[in-house]
Amino acid sequence: MRTINTDIVVETVRDMCIQANIFLAPDMEERMRKAADEEDGILGKQIMNQLIENMEIAGSDRIPICQDTGMAVFFVNVGQDLHIEGMNLTDAINEGVRQGYTEGFLRKSVVADPLIRENTKDNTPAIIHYDIVPGDKLTITIAPKGFGSENMSRVFMLKPADGEEGVKAAVLQAVKDAGPNACPPMVVGVGLGGDFELAAKLAKKALTRDVNSHSDKEHIARIERELIEMINATGIGPGGLGGKTTALAVNIETYATHIAGMPLAVNMCCHVNRHVTKEI
């Protein structure tokens, strides 16, 4: 059995927090540059150019791409043959977040209680989703999530009779409602199937998938393509001020579901769709 110490987890998470907030993931950067090149809206083009310049300044001056450095969301795959020594794994991840957000001059955007709203001052606690997987590795994905776009996310408990058309209509509606609030061009994460909470988790996970990729399932990949076309036909465009690219990608993740239902979650993300994965 392989053994690792949580010190390495703390260190890795700290570095990932900083990296994710300063450098856009390569898939996102490539997609953004393409969108800027292709944009034909007058204001839309200006905005895309500003966003590209912003990305470059962030990298060269080591400034966060966006001031909302998000709530730190993690997907952690724990190999079942791995033994972890030291602290509790959750505490180690939170310690990494604390160090990363403090040492990296990232914004502390977390309040301890939703109603009392006192800032925890170190951006903890993180939101951590664990999966037990085969093997002896620890794979950590961080996706710091801004709330301008998070607030525009939706869960729909569709009926089986709503079918594919119902799915498309709901996603399109969510995008239209989000409009300029979600800092378009957006990345649209969709979770389809499972139950109420799994759909939402899948939607978030979909945002961590390469934006230049499509689902392995042929019918889902087709819906992804059709949806992106429908969304970009709205003309909402960069900044919501008119243009060709309203969404950079639609990523759909699916799971089995119940005979009586078809849960659908749409997790909106902006063009600052941050994700970094590291394997320990």
Place this chain on the structure above:
Amino acid sequence: MDNKRVINVPFNREQLGVLKAGDYVYLTGTLYSARDAAHKRLFDSIIMADNGIMGENATTGEGLSGKELFDKGILPLDITDNIFYYLGPTPAKEGQVIGSAGPTTSSRMDKYTPLLLSKGLIGMIGKGKRSKEVIESIVKNKAVYFAAVGGAGALLSKCIKKSEVIAYDDLGTEAIRRLRVEDFPVIVVIDSEGNNLYETAVEDYNSSKSAR
């Protein structure tokens, strides 16, 4: 943009007429940062003061003016003819004026905005749609709503030359800061006549496309 239009801020109400929805302009001068928590405090302070004077009708915007609220120590700044930038920056590193400094979503400030406008606030910079009440209040009080590019915090931080916390320090990133800006790029989204670029821009883009 060949003809870069620079507007000095703050400005007075007579100058509002030149700002039309769709104008791309650069602001130079003084802005104040304020977002959710600061808005709530300002709002609650005004309501408390006005309630003391006039009972239940405080939200109508009668009562003390922006200047009186400041002179009496009820508000930490005179909001009259000033502009709020909906911003909560990342912390500044050694040698930086401010960290990443882009706009936050404006609609969360909608609840507080009509009262602040009635007390003299002249402009707001944020991103995203505003409520019907806010748009009506912009027209009624003669004010303007600008959008800065959402998610361009690194770029926008370069236009901020000075930043100083002037109130509500305990709110951290949500404190009120006085910002000295130079050539800060914004787009007029809702002008003092109530024209709304979020509605017209997308329509214009779509009709230009179908005309091609």
